[in-house]
């Protein structure tokens with residue numbers, strides 16, 4: 001049975017997916033599969049884990065969140081709007097000329113600290129923010145959501161070494177492990193297994209979870225840091241395109257724009273569930 005927290009967070013994830021579907025349909029740009037893959041993680045973070053306040057988005061004490069897989073910006077915008085950082089109506093300007101809601105994440109919006117989208121940089125930025133927090137004895141934490149494709153990049157592992165060396169226990173990497181990149185499965189590009197063992201050997205404390213299970217997301221993310229003096233890594237096993245049957249686990253829906261009958265069918269599935 002789902003607790004109140006995880007029920008609310010599952011409903012938030014469903015709203016993120018519905019907004020993102022409409023936003024990508026209207027804007028004519030996508031990464032819908034990437035957004036659906038991490039919608040549950042975003043919902044869990046903003047639905048009770050992150051210490052953030054839409055009334056005071058720049059509070060020095062706030063937890064920081066870096067969406068390193070910045071091409072899923074539509075999902076971040078949707079959860080920020082749903083949790084009160086800006087009006088929900090603004091979401092429909094996504095991908096439009098002159099909009100603050102660019103396809104990749106823009107820090108022009110309240111609640112966003114870092115512009116992202118050039119893959120492979122987010123963990124380095126997050127590690128720097130976490131290091132600064134420790135130096136200043138601040139209690140805030142820094143959460144970074146990465147894609148598996150970014151773990152094929154050397155910069156990610158350099159940041160991982162830095163974080164362990166500096167004992168950044170206020171840093172949390174969540175990897176959206178959907179096993180598909182932009183044009184091929186991860187295993188065909190550069191395989192990551194044994195993935196958990198890699199993070200462990202780099203000095204991180206690791207938990208492997210189902211990244212769509214809200215109860216597990218909440219309980220694991222609430223138990224950070226997993227070990228004193230170590231950065232924490234959550235390997236979240238996910239399905240690209242999760243939530244719409246014909247989009248799930250397909251490379252095609254990494255960037256295809258949902259239109260016409262496909263849009264209608266996807267919306268019907270999302271509106272039916274929960």
Ligand SMILES: Cc1ncc(C[n+]2csc(CCOP(=O)(O)OP(=O)(O)O)c2C)c(N)n1
Nearest residue numbers: 034071117118119147148149150180181182
């Ligand atoms: C440095 C860089 N190179 C290329 C791209 C273009 N690009 C956008 S998404 C993507 C791959 C997506 O796969 P993955 O990183 O695993 O993310 P997922 O959407 O599956 O979560 C690429 C190569 C980019 N954004 N940044």
